Amino acid sequence: MSFSRREFLACGSAALIGLSLKSEKQLAGSFVNESAAAGHLLRDRASFSPPTRTVKIPVVIVGGGISGLSAAWRLQKSDFHDFVLLEMNERAGGNARWGENEITAYPWAAHYVPVPGPQATYVRELFTDLGVLKDGQWEERYLAFAPQERLFLYGRWQEGIEPAIGLTPKDREQFQRLAETFAKYRSTGAFTIPLEIGYSNKFAGLDRISFADWLKSQGFDSRLVNWYMNYACRDDYGALVQDTSAWAGVHYFSSREAEEKGPLTWPEGNGWITKRLLERVGEHVRTGQMVHRVAPSQRGVSVFAGDTEYQAEFVIFSAPTFLAPYIVEGFEPLTNFVYSPWLTANLTLERLPESRGAEPAWDTVFMDSPTLGYVDAMHQSVRSHIDRTVWTFYWALADGAPSQNRALLLEKDWSYWKEAILRDLERVHWDIRQCVSRIDVMRMGHAMVRPTVGAIFSAERAGLKRRDGRILFANSDLSGISIFEEAQFHGVEAAQAALRHLSGTK
Template structure:
């Protein structure tokens, strides 16, 4: 975003805040950036650490480069296979990648991904993990989930036309034409589900000509061709794409837009016999969540690793030789370079980083890095000293979305508590910055250059529309920035990298990351990490 655009955005935020009837908070709101050490990542990017000579050499059987969900899954798979001689190297001070959790004012909250849908049978590795953690068990011949970890009701609501409504699909007084398009879109998704296999993880389906045809065109173009022009339907579909992919319907492929629904619960128009898209039916679209989001899961995965988990490690070089692999990592604590020598390396890094640090990268890696683009992302956790006043309509929910805004709404960190006493909480506000009708500039540059107070003002302007008292109740705002939060499934990406089977490897290197699926969700990262680790047994 250019300076003029930045000033316009700031002015718009201030104007929206004024229109919302907000007064200046009685006390200044503390806060700042947290959660991601931008300088470490950029030091690797700029090559400042590669020229150093190693201060020490360590040996292990397997090195895992990257401690996100894929890296943690690979470590678990090694342990299950009886391989304990490994080291996992993670850039940040805690493992978990985009699924880490944190706390503000003693209240746990997510720093990134905040839920996991109950997995289908194609994601049996994830099902096994949930069974291991006691979240899923068989009762009277059927699988059930621990209700303490399923999202409590009410699950989601939308602020639309001045009041809250149940669910996120706009339904309040929308007109017969809109409802008709909802029904027709539901029928089209149902037909596509029967015509092709949409699976999570993606490595469990065949890339057919029919899917490649959908992959070749933007979702918005497909909607145009199919006659889906209703503004409310298109807003909802754009919201879904920005939520899962970080970019809007004009940027993601038709395959990705359809996959969002066809790979899970379909699309259920209001009044359908199968139920409304606004129903909270745990058998159809149950959601597992925790106050710290998926950070709860990554903590469970990291806990057994002990000294095998090395945080604050900036991987600068991965080189394959005849006798093994060398992995150089700059240790942030000792400020020195450590060289790891191993038999094998699992590269659980985003493909754009892997392509930079792997010497003589194989064609499969360079091809993937050339085609993957990333959506920047921001998560802001807002501590409130007391409960918010609420507008008419649906009751406060776990997920609360405001129609027509740049952000994706907020999640209440205290929603899962069994204590009904109204009190202060932490709201997690999600703001994608990938290309969309809301954002057309350089979101990554904006993340780097914009002060935290500008994001504070945008957040207050947006959330004050349904909650005018929020600025007076907010005491602290902590902001986590992700410059490369998730890969965007743009048109053609499935054809380029989505055809890889259940293992991506070259020589002594195995690659495991959600990027190899073309988009970033827990199931994709975990499955690919597990397979990479299990393949070394």
């Protein structure tokens, strides 16, 4: 049965919750890692107390996600230690944060990195540093174990997420033609990771139409093809095909060579990388420090957070770029930075639920669900028997306007979301309520940048990527798509620009 998001959300009514209370044990859990209230102080231009101390320091990094931590990593590796990283949350990592309980560590958002290709040189350098890549070989225990992905469709399971069962000849022809089309785009070398390497105006026209219109114009009207294209856009961009630039849609499928191995993953997802970066640069990181103002000064640029004015020469701005107009004095409003709202949840399971005979996989997806399914944190465990585990559940609120979905995220309470999650899982795992003991939910109003039509090739983005001023932008959203490799690339590039500016070699 297919649910629209609206029908699905409508199911979370009081009647439904009443029903569940009768039949199920009480579940523990709450909203966690909430940062909307603090962030909205910036949106509402609240007044902050004046600083009571000043610190002179050449470089300040704003934001401790992968981009900020990667900037710190590059500065440190270049033997430059005169910098501080300010992170608003109590823990660094941003979308690569993790949690831990007595069973396992688990991700809060990003959970894997595809095996990087030869052009992702900074990622390869980092993974060599971290022991993930040794003498040209990927460390086996960090490559996702089989079975990796399973899709539930038509009441049964298949391996892999691209629909492979119940295909009509028309579906088959369209999947085949799509694969050939993406292979042609791949061979042009214009769709790369990082984006910057292949970036060329040659295919800029694709950025001027939606992926939905492109699919239609190429005759791709199979329901299964369209489900799969929507799944891909929801998964990587938090958006539906009609809200995604065709360039970004093509990039998703044309930027990576088919790779037998991988992806790289850890129980805590990309939190593992955050941990390793913090081991290297943690002494420079100050958490619980929300930057509320960045302003030009005699020395260069002043950064205000808590009770301190940091007088810097350069700022690496790794916080999401949409915040710049609210923080940076005189910064013009932005028009090309749209963000997708997401919700993730970590479910503690006391035993594995019934799976209709299927073997557990790392990543589980249900066709025609508005959610993206879940990832099992114990999948990489070498234990022969797994009973208790943690599932990370992913839900991009892609259908509808982001602002309305953000309001929904804030308006509904934990019970509502808990119930919606359980109902989604229950369609496949009928006994899920008997297996779960805890559900923690993380709401992210501006989780990831959305590659809307025109965003990738926008003049606004090109200007921010030049890094010729005192404020060097670095968040992954500069690419228009939010993936680990882009965050790391921009962080490293911003650090290199800071070092060049400081040494006077532009």
